[in-house]
Amino acid sequence: MVPALPSPIRLQEYGVGIFSLIPTKSALKKALKKRYITVNDMTATSATFINGGESIKLTMPKDLDQDNRLVYALEVLFEDEHLALIHKPAGILVSGNSFKTIANALNQNLKPSKLPDATIPQPVHRLDYATTGILLVGKTSSSIRALNKMFADKTVEKTYHTVTIGTMANDSGTISLAIDDKESQSDYKVIESVSSVRFGQLNWVELKPKTGRRHQLRKHLASIGHPILGDKDYGIEGLLLNGKGLYLHAFSLRFIHPFTGETFLLNDKLPKKFKKIFIQDQW
Template sequence: MFPLTILFEDNYLALIHKPAGILVSGNRFKTIVNALPQNLKPSSLNDATKPQPVHRLDYATTGLLLVGKTSSSIRALNQLFENKSISKTYLAVTIGEMDDEGKIKLAIDGKPSQSYYKVLESVASKRFSKLNLVELDPKTGRRHQLRKHLSSIGNPILGDKDYGITDLILNGKGLYLHAYTLGFVHPITNKKMHILDAIPKRFKKLFPALETN
């Protein structure tokens, strides 16, 4: 089984780095769910259970994934998500001219959906005209929400084969979307948690200023 990078772990929960190109769960052998028991320490608590992710990330997306290790913590973490008590930010590389910041409210599958974005840096590109490093704050959690929202305003995510512009799809480099931070109050210890998963190297290669930060 493949190794996972563990960014935080206690008896109740863990935060891990999800690599690109691996399903969180599903019918395949190589999934995050199947790898968790070999990578996390077993909880010593009475209601310990098989580690279980409490949210999803797309196959091509990298970054932070929150995992429960006991039955009570899994229920509590699910409740935090339902109550919108967990803050999430993503980083993406988008194509084309963008406003410095904005709000996207396009409904997805008939359901209200809302995302905020802020451009952190932009660079000129011979092939794509302009590439932007964008911080994203999704206020709802619809399937492919950020990818659909950015595509809807004409700024698809670099490497997005499903929602990109046909002539501007970057092949072979993956999707430039990264789950960057998670913030919440630990449901058992009441400790304020703010976990960051470092900016991927492939993002830094596009924005030289990041290399010095």
């Protein structure tokens, strides 16, 4: 039974994560298209609105109802009834059509919310496959909507740490390079630099993206001639580092908790490979 809602909302927005077999928005749309979902015993469509008080049911063919749970341990940095923050390792997608995703591993790693609109936990933003760091997750339908709105309204402050190649002329600055014909902006500040036989200089850099375009930080740094160490897509030919992954880490998130009003600033410690460079240059 749907709890009371402040205003009507489309089922294809409200229903993300309600059912374990359709944990994503794209899966929900497919289930609606195949007429697997009913609201008050009436077949639902993408035009169906939810007002509160409805009974939502999923009926799928038995051969699709399989228990194929991903077994994958995650480090939980913080968790309450509404949301969680977890560490995303490198080498795994946040979500998508693949079986091995952070989204598919959340259920086994987080405690079920006891709130009335508890749902399958869902990431509310993305990190690249090769990027490590802090990821925000909603555990209730209202939390997922509120957190998505916060990202859309740009009220979540994200800080990344990275390692760049080459001598940077400025210790800080702003990169404003359009990506896919859309305005994008990233602020950067050099924390420390070390000499490198192979790369000339390596720089420990703090980044604060002001927009959220795909591969924004990687493209922005490459555009000023200082690509991220280990970036095989936007790096400089002859200066690619193999075997150690991408040196890009989502270090912290600052936001106001949408239900408690508390100001959150949570950090995810730097990977060991970052620290090794600035203790002793190994390249």
